[in-house]
Amino acid sequence: MTEKKSPENAAIRLSFYLRCLRKMKKEKSISSERLAQFMGTSGVRVRKDLSYFGQFGTRGKGYMIGELQEQISKILGLDRVWTIALVGVGKLGTALMGYPGFRKSGFHIKVGFDVKPSKIGRKIASVPVYHPYRMPTIIRAQKIRMGMITVPAEAAQESADLLIISGIRAILNFSPAVVVAPSYVKLTQVDFTTQLEIMTYFIINRTKEKTQTKLL
Amino acid sequence: MTEKKSPENAAIRLSFYLRCLRKMKKEKSISSERLAQFMGTSGVRVRKDLSYFGQFGTRGKGYMIGELQEQISKILGLDRVWTIALVGVGKLGTALMGYPGFRKSGFHIKVGFDVKPSKIGRKIASVPVYHPYRMPTIIRAQKIRMGMITVPAEAAQESADLLIISGIRAILNFSPAVVVAPSYVKLTQVDFTTQLEIMTYFIINRTKEKTQTKLL
DNA sequence: GAGTGTGAATGTATTCACAGCA
């Protein structure tokens, strides 16, 4: 039996397809071309992406929305609740704790950690906050496998290290610091400043080459 | 003279190199291999990335940190101040307005927009807030070219449309909605839920020896 | 006819191997 290769990028886009599908409860089925329109991409890419994971459509008809949603959810592992530990209960951390979008999608920030005495022992956005030294114990006890880092840059790496020795397998790092992790940990940098810096590069380079394709 | 091709991904990584370099004011020069260690990548990749944009090192010695920093800043267009318009002054929007990292890197959220009467006319985190109908006028007058969207999902697309007709060229969308934009606009989705969904996929499909810290 | 599904072709990014310079 041959292993199917499922490109990373296709998997990443599944999450976006899912988001589009959720907004389409009205209709029963949808064509790849139409789904693509909502995403600003091409029909063939949608079909190819989906084909890496199975055959979900019917020829001549399209994809059943409900069924496709369910299938993608399963592929991404969203058919259960995921618990999350958040390190750094500052402004951003607090905003994330109260973010309603997470719960809706099956993600649950279950504990927060912060060194600031005024926050320890309290509940913020109904999430209990502890001192970081208790991380390994609490995370293991609650079998949490995902972490978010919202601490200042200086504390980012040690926060990551603590999460990792606590057994965390995936980390979303919001702090403006490059963090390294062993290969068995999935680490994603969500660095706003870096995002902006990349955008400036694109603004500059688009405007340069755009003398020909100028519209508006 | 032949045009050099500079891969998108290399440009994206420049921003991370820059971040690492900034933390190294102590030493004068650095080798590609050592810089790579800080990033969790390989020396050859660092050299290749840099080579797309020019020759910044000296053989046998390495890269002068200060000079390389300056060069990368110039490539990314960070040798000036960039102003930003933010749409949606809720919790996340407010947190971003007060985020100190932006100013430090030459980014300046100059205006906010929100439909909520209680916010209009006020200054939040010393940023003035206006009603969205004034977007085209204000953004054009102030020559702002970057936008951030932190509104609820339902309002995301129309916020983007407004920014675009106001002349914005790059948008960072934090709202949990897939937004489309014409090709001359650089649109980046910073969707936390989607990030989490991608991570669950990787947790399930055990990352085999592969961990390039991937950005968004 | 109207759609999906997929091997083959093309394009892009990463890695290798080594030339070249201080």
Added chain:
DNA sequence: TGCTGTGAATACATTCACACTC
């Protein structure tokens, strides 16, 4: 010798063209 810089090779991702099915 130590390190950068880069063409060539490889791996990966996207697009094309068309077979196939409802």
